[in-house]
Amino acid sequence: MVGARQCTPGGAMAAAEFAAGVADVGLVVCSGLALGVDTHAHKGALSANGDTVAVLGSGVERIYPKQNIALAHQVAERGALVSECWPTEPPTAHNFPKRNRIISGLSLGTIVVEAAIASGSLITARLAAEQNREVFAVPGSIFSEQSRGCHALIQQGAKLVANINDVLEELPTIQRGRVNQIQQGDKGEQTLLPFKRVLDSVGFETTDIDSIINRSGFEMAVVLEQLLTLELQNWIRAVPGGYVRIKRS
Structure with missing residues (x-):
């Protein structure tokens, strides 16, 4: 899951909700530990007692950004920190496109929550398509700069997703019985x-x-x-x- 560093409250909520839904069916959430959508994706998976993997653009001993050092430790306890950098290598601009390639390659599909037209998230989506992975895009307001990248992806053939079931439909490894169980749980919640x-x-x-x-x-x-x-x-x-x-x- 990838998206804007300066995400909106709605984008943060969507990232956490999708990540929790993915974790709830036993899949691992993979993201890049950046601020914004990445952070909420990792936290969403952890909130559902799920596993999550963070791919870094720096060495594992040079966590970036520093605001997410505590989160990195939580991720390491429930999943893994992954980097092809030397452990003490600092974050550099050329490391992040390489990190994006690893994120998309490790994943069954890439969910883009919020992204501007010129953003690293769209690079990840392009790499996912080249690697024959699914590409999903969460729509937003037509007036939001942060949603224009997602809308462009949808126009180019990415699947528009509004809830976790939209994602699960495209992943044949998920048992339909588990999806039905989630849907029944959602219906039960409505009465309360x-x-x-x-x-x-x-x-x-x-x-x-x-x-x-x-x-x-x-x-x-x-x-x-x-x-x-x-x-x-x-x-x-x-x-x-x-x-x-x-x-x-």
Whole structure:
């Protein structure tokens, strides 16, 4: 899984959700330990008690970026840190295209979550296609610069994916019985939705508090109380400018 370093809240959420879904069916999530989408992909897999592999553009003793040193240790415990660099080699620009080749080569398919037109993520997607791997792209807003690369991939033949089942359909190694089990679990979850009107008023992109009040029809005090409960139950997350939904119903 690859994508923008400066991803949107929606992109971060999509990366974590797809990674958790992939891990839940027993597959390993492979990414590049970069900030943004890579970070949320690794964290999403770990949150589902899954395995994940990080391919580095530096030596394993020179973790980059430094903000992800702790995450690198967690990845090493549940998967592996992979690098073709000498252990003490620092990160250099020419190492990252080589790293992208390894990411796509290790993977059954590459999911691009957010990417600008000129980005390393599109290099990874091209390499995946050349290696006869599946290429998936998560769509976004037509007004978002971060989504233009994904839209270009879809126009070029990448599969548009909106949920984990869209990915599993293209991977014949996944047993259909396990996919059905996931779908049944999703349906069971729908009957347990808390504060449905308020929850349905929060989108997967940043939703301001006034919009939530207008959509739900409740007074502010009720909305704030229910939003707090939904946040504590990990249905939504507070972000600058409002809230975003984390889990699908």
